[in-house]
Structure formats: structure tokens, C-alpha cells
Amino acid sequence: MAIDFSLSEELEDVRLRIRAFIDDVVRPVEDHIESERLAETDRRAYGKALMELRAKAREDGLWLPHMPAAWGGMGLGHVELAMVQAEAARCRFGPWVLNCQAPDEGNMHTLLHWGTDDQKERYLRPLLEGNAWSCFAMTEPEVAGSDPTLIRTAGYPDGEEWVLNGHKWFISNAHRASFAILIARTEDDPELPQAANTAFIIDLPADGWTEVRQIETMHGSTGHSEILIEDLRVHERQMLGGRGQGHLLGQYRLGPARLAHCMR
Numbered sequence: 001m002a003i004d005f006s007l008s009e010e011l012e013d014v015r016l017r018i019r020a021f022i023d024d025v026v027r028p029v030e031d032h033i034e035s036e037r038l039a040e041t042d043r044r045a046y047g048k049a050l051m052e053l054r055a056k057a058r059e060d061g062l063w064l065p066h067m068p069a070a071w072g073g074m075g076l077g078h079v080e081l082a083m084v085q086a087e088a089a090r091c092r093f094g095p096w097v098l099n100c101q102a103p104d105e106g107n108m109h110t111l112l113h114w115g116t117d118d119q120k121e122r123y124l125r126p127l128l129e130g131n132a133w134s135c136f137a138m139t140e141p142e143v144a145g146s147d148p149t150l151i152r153t154a155g156y157p158d159g160e161e162w163v164l165n166g167h168k169w170f171i172s173n174a175h176r177a178s179f180a181i182l183i184a185r186t187e188d189d190p191e192l193p194q195a196a197n198t199a200f201i202i203d204l205p206a207d208g209w210t211e212v213r214q215i216e217t218m219h220g221s222t223g224h225s226e227i228l229i230e231d232l233r234v235h236e237r238q239m240l241g242g243r244g245q246g247h248l249l250g251q252y253r254l255g256p257a258r259l260a261h262c263m264r
């Protein structure tokens with residue numbers, strides 16, 4: 001049986017509004033930024049141009065398409081969001097202008113679902129306002145990223161703190177992030193291999209968190225970093241979700257984020 005991907009009239013209207021916004025508003029500014037090489041020649045004008053685009057997206061109700069209306073978003077479901085991401089990514093700055101860029105977009109979903117009220121105020125709110133950058137640190141050079149049960153970055157409790165040691169790479173946005181969601185192994189012998197990991201929110205910069213380098217990829221050099229984690233101490237209130245729930249949290253995060261990535 002064929003799958004029906006057609007959108008309702010109302011959602012087709014949203015898709016077309018985003019297409020028009022990208023083509024008529026974002027693309028001309030982007031072309032100007034690139035032709036004048038503003039990022040290198042005039043950082044102030046560059047920042048101003050981008051912030052004006054974001055203000056316009058907000059004004060036009062095209063802000064946070066993936067977030068519920070109660071959190072200032074457009075409240076779209078996964079199919080609609082897939083269409084929106086594809087339209088937004090018709091030009092380079094599109095997703096960022098709508099504030100639905102990776103990896104912040106996936107971290108927003110995750111914080112909304114897994115965060116305590118305090119964590120939502122401290123970490124989710126600034127992302128929604130466009131005032132923070134974040135990263136998600138799971139993949140490791142020593143083991144296959146396809147299977148997070150193999151993760152070796154490990155944490156042990158010490159009083160009210162956890163002490164973390166390990167090695168991550170391909171961590172998008174780590175270069176500029178104000179916090180990371182870090183996945184580490186905390187359980188030695190869980191009943192299920194998928195119950196060994198726990199997520200922690202790490203304020204950055206932090207002692208014990210060292211960026212080794214930014215890795216060149218086919219995506220370019222926009223910052224997928226290798227990170228060394230050495231005796232990084234984090235208070236237990238920075239745990240995101242419960243002990244042993246890091247794998248589940250990762251799957252919850254990566255499902256919609258992978259879909260959004262593909263569409264972009």
C-alpha cells in the first residue's frame with residue numbers, strides 16, 4: 001500500500017510560506033554575505049544581518065518549527081517538520097534562521113522531554129531564545145558509533161559529584177557550545193546492555209573537557225570536534241534523565257534528529 005505523504009491545506013500553506021521566506025528573505029542576505037565575504041571582512045555587519053533574519057522569522061511566526069506552541073514554536077509533527085526542514089535547508093543559513101539547526105534542534109527535543117523544570121529553564125530556554133549553542137557528545141573513536149552499548153567514556157560517583165573520563169569525536173558544535181549533553185557509562189553490570197549509560201549536562205568550558213581538534217568532514221570544517229575528558233567533575237543534579245537511561249535518551253533524541261538531518 002502506498003504511503004500518503006500529502007499535506008493538509010493548512011500545512012501546505014506553512015511549507016509554501018517557508019519556501020517564500022527562504023527564497024525572498026534569507027537567500028538575498030546570504031548571497032550578500034557570501035559575495036562581500038562579510039564573515040571575514042566585517043563581523044559586526046555579518047552578525048547584524050543574521051540577527052535581523054532571525055528577528056524577521058520570529059515576527060513572521062516561522063520560529064522553532066519543531067517545538068510545541070507552549071514553548072514558542074510552531075507545534076508541527078514529524079511529517080510536517082520533515083517538509084519544513086527540507087524547505088529551510090534550500091539555503092545555508094535557513095535552518096539557523098528558523099532556529100531548527102543541528103545539533104541544537106535535537107537537544108531541544110531531548111531537554112523538553114527529559115529535563116527537570118530547573119534544567120529546562122537553565123538550558124532549554126536559552127536555546128529557544130537563540131541565545132546559546134549546545135552539543136551532543138556520544139560517538140567515540142575507539143568503538144563503533146553505530147552501537148552505543150560499546151561506549152567506554154565512564155563515570156563513577158564521588159559524594160554529590162560524578163567523575164568522568166573518556167574520549168569523544170565528531171561532536172558537532174562543541175567548539176562554540178555553552179553546554180554539552182554527554183553520554184557516559186555508569187553501570188558496570190546492567191541486566192540489559194542498553195541500560196549501562198547515563199546522560200549528563202556539562203557547562204562549557206569546563207576543567208577536564210579539552211578540545212583536541214576540529215575534524216574535517218565532507219560537511220566542511222564547521223566544527224565537529226574531538227574531545228578528551230579527563231577527571232571532569234559534574235554535580236549529580238546535572239544528570240539528564242535517570243541513571244542507566246542514557247541509551248534510551250540517545251534513541252529518543254536521534255530518531256527525530258536523523259529524520260531532520262536527512263531532509264536538510
Ligand SMILES: Cc1cc2nc3c(=O)[nH]c(=O)nc-3n(C[C@H](O)[C@H](O)[C@H](O)COP(=O)(O)OP(=O)(O)OC[C@H]3O[C@@H](n4cnc5c(N)ncnc54)[C@H](O)[C@@H]3O)c2cc1C
Pocket residue numbers: 103135136137138139140143144145146147169170171172173217219224
Ligand atoms: C558530520 C558528522 C557529524 C557528527 N556529529 C555527531 C555529534 O554531534 N555527536 C555524536 O555523538 N556523533 C556525531 N557524529 C558521529 C556519528 O553519529 C557516527 O559517525 C555514526 O554513529 C557512525 O559511527 P562510526 O563513525 O563510529 O562508524 P561505525 O559504527 O564504525 O560504522 C562504520 C561502518 O561499519 C558498519 N557497521 C558498524 N557496526 C556494524 C556491525 N555490527 N555489523 C555490520 N556493520 C557494522 C556501519 O554501518 C558503517 O558502514 C557525527 C558524524 C559526522 C560525519
